[in-house]
Amino acid sequence: MRTSGLSKYRFIAKLGLAWMISLSALAQEGGQEAVTWAGDVAAIFQEKCQECHRPNSIAPMSLLTYEEAKLFAPVIRYRVENRVMPPWHINPNVGIQEFTNDRGLSPAERETILAWVDQGAPLGDSSEEPRALEFNDALVWRLEEQMGAAPDLVVESEPFDLAAVTQDKWFRPTTPTGLSEAKWVKAIEIRPKNAASRRVVHHSLAFLMQQETERVGIPEDVDIPLGPSLFMEWAVGKAGQIFRPDTGKLMLPDSQIMWEVHLHAMGERVPNAQVELGVWFHDEVPSHRTILSMFDAQGPRSLDIPPNEIAVTQGTFVLPAPARLENFQPHMHMRGKAMSMEAIYPSGDREVLAFVDNFQWNWQINYVFAEDAAPIVPKGTLIITRAWHDNTANNPYNPDPNQWVGWGDRTVDEMAHNWVDVTYLGQEEYERMLADRNARAQDGSP
Ligand code: HEC
Known part of the structure; x- marks a missing residue:
């Protein structure tokens, strides 16, 4: 290495800088608060984990107590x-980060949990621990x-x-709703009807079958086909949905x-095995009707996923009218x-x-946009749905990376599609909604 006077000087300066940086890192470390279960982590687990991680719920282990949490600290x-x-x-x-049903960790909560594990998962002063939550294990409607x-x-x-042992079954019965007049739906929930069903129902869809002779609740200039459509579904991670105050589904x-x-048979x-649907109605007719739409990521050639590859496919949909997109639910x-x-806007x-x-196939999560974050988009907007499938051995869920894979019902x-509740708007209404939202954003800004 050439060591001219100048480069030597630079070298020393760099050393000095590195030394200063490492000192400040040390100082930070020295000043870093000790993170404890009782003082910091228990409260986060109560809010973000325990609904599922407790006896009689859906997760494999309980995280109610310090002892339980400490045992699982590395996996956590x-x-x-x-x-x-x-x-x-x-x-x-x-993309959009405001949701009505966000159960993610904030960056600070995430850092706290990681720091806690890194510091050896200490208990801290147990008198600081928040009082244990009380849970209701009865079969409840979660939206009630x-x-x-x-x-x-x-x-x-x-x-x-x-049967105790059998291939997966797809059961498709039809049940009358018993309605004698039209109703506007404010919220829907599906649940397995008993504990035994909960263990064997892998997922469940409910389609609403009805004759639409008049185009009720759709702006006149909106030309979309109305027919039988998916009403609600149940899977781990999704139970139901409450629609916005001014929107609903029509029954x-x-x-x-x-x-x-x-x-899916579980050995007994x-x-x-039975599921049930709970429906809450609007008292008054809401001003908008929302329609569940399937935005496909398959493209014209359907799915074609070669062995040992990551396949990327995409599909497009042109919105026939202005619309508000209420959610994002990849499947x-x-x-x-x-x-x-x-x-892609006009x-x-x-x-x-x-x-x-970071899609996890055993979780079907519906990301519902917050009121002021749900995109309000003009007529002619092109929606591109893009899907990545990892058919390599790096994907821990991949049952066989040497198989070619195509579209089908079995897991x-x-x-590759995205279920979106689309609320179609008339042109004037679209403009008014956008103006209202912009006004609210201005009021709110500092
Ligand atoms: C909505 C329910 C739900 C919530 C909320 C939830 N979990 Fe889980 N968790 C599960 C289920 C179900 C599994 C098992 C299936 C899976 O791994 O996806 C699991 C698995 C885990 C595992 C892996 C266990 C193992 O043996 O490999 C860890 C660790 C974990 N959860 C930690 C947490 C922590 C920490 C939180 C909160 C910050 C949390 N979970 C929130 C439902 C939940």
Whole structure:
């Protein structure tokens, strides 16, 4: 190495700088608060983990007490650092970040948990520990508390007699809703009807079957087909949805629910595997009707996922009218890795609205945009849905990286679409909504 006077000087200066930096890092470390279970972590776990991580809930282990949490500290660190737990897999740096049902950790909470594990998962002063939460283990409607009442209508599927050992079953019964007049739906929830069903129902869809002779609740200039459509679904991570105050779904008299219940035998016979649907109605007719739409990421050639590759596919949809997009719900199976929803506006501008970069096939999560964050987009907006499937050995869920994979119902087959509730708007209304929102944003700004 050439050591001219100048470069020597630079070298010394660099050393000095490095020394100063390491000193300040030391100082920071010295000054860093000790993170403890009692003082910091317990409260975060109560809010963000314990609903699932307790006896009789859906997670494999309880995280109610210090002893339990400490036992799992290394795995907790891993899952929290990789943003797998809590189950909220939206990329925190891309697209919309305000949701009505956000159960992710804030950056500070995340840092606290990681620091706690790194410091040896200490208990701290147990007198600081928040009082244990009380849980209600009865079969409840999860939305009942928020809605302030039990559902107005409950529709049950027929029971299915599932053998102890058998291939997966797809049970598709139809049940009348019993409605004699049109109703506007404010919220919907599906649940397995009993504990045994909870163990064997892998997921369940409910389609609303009704004859639409008039175009009720759709702006006159909006030309979209109305027909039987998906009403609600149940899977781990998703139970139901409350629509915005001014929007709802329409149920007509003599309508029927067609179920699709995916059953997975667990080694003991379940003679009454059954799901039920709770529906809350609006008292008054809401000003908008929301329609669940499937934005496909398959493209014209369907899915074609070669062995040992990461496949990228995309599909497009042109919105036939101005609209508000209420949510983002990617659906893929075991090889699903990531999905994005991007808009290209008639102006040519483009924007990624949402991106799940860490898809976990056993979690079907509906990311519901907050009121003032839900995109209000003009007629002619092109929606691009893009899906990544990881069919390599690096994907821990991949049952066989040497298989070619195409579209299909089984979890070892693939799918690639995004369920979005679309609220179509008339042109004037679209303009008014945008103006209102911009005015609110200005009021709120400092
Ligand atoms: C909505 C329910 C839910 C919430 C909230 C939740 N978990 Fe989980 N967790 C689960 C389920 C179900 C599993 C098992 C399936 C899986 O791994 O996805 C799991 C698995 C885990 C595992 C892996 C266990 C193992 O043996 O590999 C860890 C660690 C974990 N969770 C930690 C946490 C922490 C920490 C939080 C809160 C910051 C949290 N979870 C929030 C439901 C939840």
